[in-house]
Amino acid sequence: MSNLSRYGTPITVEYCNKCVISNQRPSSSVEFQASTKDQKKTIVFSESGVCQPCEYSIEKEHVIDWSLRKEELHRLCDRFRSKKGYDVVVPGSGGKDSAYASHILKTEFGMNPLTVTWAPHLYTEIGWQNFQNWMHIGGLDNLLYTPNGKLHRILTREAFLNLLHPFQPFIIGQKLTGPKIAALMDIPLIFYGENQAEYGNNVSENFSPVMDKGFYIDDTEFTDLRIGGKLIRELIDEYSLDVREFAPYLPLTSSEARISDVEVHYLGYYLKWDSQECFYYATKHTGFMPNSSRTEGSYSKYSSIDDKIDPFHYYTTLIKFGIGRASYDAAQEIRNGKISREEGVNLVKLYDSEFPSKYFEDFLEYIGIDAGVFSSTVNSFRPDHLWLKSDSGWVLKNPIWQ
Amino acid sequence: MEGLRKVGSPQELATKYVTEGVDELFLFDSVASLYKREVMYGLIGGLTSSFMVPITVSGGIKNLAQAHKIFRAGADRVGVNTGAVTNPDLISQISDMYGSQALVLSLEVKRFRDGWRVYGDAGRNDLGFYLEEYLLRVPLERVGEILLTCVDTDGTLNGFPADLLASLRGINRSIIISGGISSGEEIASLATRNCLVKGVALGRALHENVVSVNSLKFYLQARGFEVRI
Numbered sequence: 001m002s003n004l005s006r007y008g009t010p011i012t013v014e015y016c017n018k019c020v021i022s023n024q025r026p027s028s029s030v031e032f033q034a035s036t037k038d039q040k041k042t043i044v045f046s047e048s049g050v051c052q053p054c055e056y057s058i059e060k061e062h063v064i065d066w067s068l069r070k071e072e073l074h075r076l077c078d079r080f081r082s083k084k085g086y087d088v089v090v091p092g093s094g095g096k097d098s099a100y101a102s103h104i105l106k107t108e109f110g111m112n113p114l115t116v117t118w119a120p121h122l123y124t125e126i127g128w129q130n131f132q133n134w135m136h137i138g139g140l141d142n143l144l145y146t147p148n149g150k151l152h153r154i155l156t157r158e159a160f161l162n163l164l165h166p167f168q169p170f171i172i173g174q175k176l177t178g179p180k181i182a183a184l185m186d187i188p189l190i191f192y193g194e195n196q197a198e199y200g201n202n203v204s205e206n207f208s209p210v211m212d213k214g215f216y217i218d219d220t221e222f223t224d225l226r227i228g229g230k231l232i233r234e235l236i237d238e239y240s241l242d243v244r245e246f247a248p249y250l251p252l253t254s255s256e257a258r259i260s261d262v263e264v265h266y267l268g269y270y271l272k273w274d275s276q277e278c279f280y281y282a283t284k285h286t287g288f289m290p291n292s293s294r295t296e297g298s299y300s301k302y303s304s305i306d307d308k309i310d311p312f313h314y315y316t317t318l319i320k321f322g323i324g325r326a327s328y329d330a331a332q333e334i335r336n337g338k339i340s341r342e343e344g345v346n347l348v349k350l351y352d353s354e355f356p357s358k359y360f361e362d363f364l365e366y367i368g369i370d371a372g373v374f375s376s377t378v379n380s381f382r383p384d385h386l387w388l389k390s391d392s393g394w395v396l397k398n399p400i401w402q
Numbered sequence: 403m404e405g406l407r408k409v410g411s412p413q414e415l416a417t418k419y420v421t422e423g424v425d426e427l428f429l430f431d432s433v434a435s436l437y438k439r440e441v442m443y444g445l446i447g448g449l450t451s452s453f454m455v456p457i458t459v460s461g462g463i464k465n466l467a468q469a470h471k472i473f474r475a476g477a478d479r480v481g482v483n484t485g486a487v488t489n490p491d492l493i494s495q496i497s498d499m500y501g502s503q504a505l506v507l508s509l510e511v512k513r514f515r516d517g518w519r520v521y522g523d524a525g526r527n528d529l530g531f532y533l534e535e536y537l538l539r540v541p542l543e544r545v546g547e548i549l550l551t552c553v554d555t556d557g558t559l560n561g562f563p564a565d566l567l568a569s570l571r572g573i574n575r576s577i578i579i580s581g582g583i584s585s586g587e588e589i590a591s592l593a594t595r596n597c598l599v600k601g602v603a604l605g606r607a608l609h610e611n612v613v614s615v616n617s618l619k620f621y622l623q624a625r626g627f628e629v630r631i
Binding site: 338 | 404405406407408436437438439512514521523525526527528554558
């Protein structure tokens with residue numbers, strides 16, 4: 001019998017000794033290659049039962065010389081700073097992290113950033129307001145790239161039904177928009193915020209300032225790339241689509257990337273990243289405001305608040321991996337010393353499994369399914385090693401609080 | 403009430419502010435209701451045995467038994483917010499037992515286009531009422547004071563919204579205001595606008611040394627306000 005689940009995650013659930021993340025946490029992957037049979041790489045735990053992000057947080061606090069890293073950033077900016085026009089692309093939504101990254105690059109490092117935004121599926125009121133404030137109060141230029149809504153709905157629906165990953169088409173665009181706009185406008189430097197390795201990818205990525213090019217460059221014949229678990233050529237046939245409509249979702253080819261020699265860096269490599277401090281910075285400098293109420297599935301009201309579909313991303317990670325929004329938020333706050341593990345465990349117990357009812361109707365309408373299809377699809381993706389059907393409904397077999 | 407920071411130990415900060423001359427300490431476990439955790443009686447006992455100034459404790463108080471334990475731990479007053487909605491009898495119960503002077507109604511309010519809404523759980527959950535509507539429901543004669551916190555400005559140092567005070571017209575209870583206040587000029591202006599404003603509660607402005615207790619008191623005294631020096 002295999003010791004891995006249908007998703008490639010370990011069938012024995014373990015939790016990090018320091019935070020609340022479990023060994024089910026998948027690493028970020030190249031989304032335009034994802035198929036229905038994918039086996040996920042997962043977060044690595046040390047022999048003493050501590051996850052790599054927690055170990056890295058100790059390095060962040062005690063080992064890394066952040067003044068040297070800052071000097072390195074100054075040198076990098078010196079190398080790319082232009083006398084005229086834009087010299088760096090900062091992809092983002094105008095949330096606290098991208099607001100911080102773009103504003104500090106402009107005001108402290110003398111860069112002239114062009115911020116680019118891959119539009120959310122359905123803007124929330126607060127998301128739109130923060131997006132507007134980013135430019136109007138933060139004083140930054142922005143390009144908003146909104147994909148064809150009809151196609152984006154089809155792809156989101158396919159990604160939900162085939163992968164239980166409705167956010168996949170958004171994530172594809174989110175990772176590609178920066179490099180593609182940079183290549184198009186001949187801006188050779190791109191800055192994302194924190195490195196995704198801080199949350200669960202292989203920790204060695206934290207020691208490199210640049211993003212793995214596999215996330216945005218691919219020379220595969222594009223009709224053989226996959227979105228929503230289907231080959232692009234299958235989607236073209238099934239929905240009578242024009243091949244050119246897929247332009248926003250296609251990675252750069254090596255030759256396109258080489259022309260402008262795009263470099264994609266993480267600001268979190270150079271500046272010590274702390275989401276709460278980004279929040280304070282953004283409220284002060286770019287007019288960022290938290291939501292008016294707690295985000296369903298968590299206890300916070302300031303992260304990932306711009307898209308009505310966003311709560312379903314975290315709900316589906318809860319179903320497939322047993323890790324919901326509160327787990328991600330609490331793990332990060334424990335690592336940054338904001339809350340204790342005991343508090344984090346309690347918050348996960350209280351909020352992680354909360355159903356996102358506020359935008360449920362919007363979500364169903366957006367992808368054109370009814371509540372019955374939603375429910376049967378969700379249940380078909382619950383792995384046996386995580387979920388048990390009891391008289392009171394589905395319950396986690398090994399929750400962190402037991 | 404978001405992006406919470408650890409600013410230090412309550413014991414050390416309380417010592418600092420008492421030495422500087424604060425009139426009263428508010429010990430507010432801002433996330434107790436959100437985290438659904440028990441009141442920290444041990445911490446309260448440690449503080450009340452150390453200081454002579456009155457101490458008001460709030461955060462996560464849901465029933466009379468908890469209030470009773472807080473008073474036994476030496477607190478002078480308790481503050482209730484979310485608990486007054488989840489347990490509508492709570493205000494009367496505490497007031498019957500300890501008197502209205504021992505009870506502070508803590509209100510977290512947030513601005514919307516059509517008015518101020520009352521919030522609980524550390525400014526995260528709408529409790530279902532507009533401020534004016536809520537003040538009519540609550541037995542105000544049973545509370546000693548109102549602690550009014552603006553969720554939008556709390557922790558920002560950007561100033562308390564003066565127009566919020568207009569919503570309290572007709573209320574005959576002393577009011578302590580909180581949320582974004584950071585200067586003597588602002589306090590003087592707010593207290594002049596509404597004679598029921600009897601005090602201000604400061605957090606970040608003191609924790610980050612934006613102002614000091616002494617400088618505020620001298621500033622206000624010089625402008626004719628009644629302050630204890």
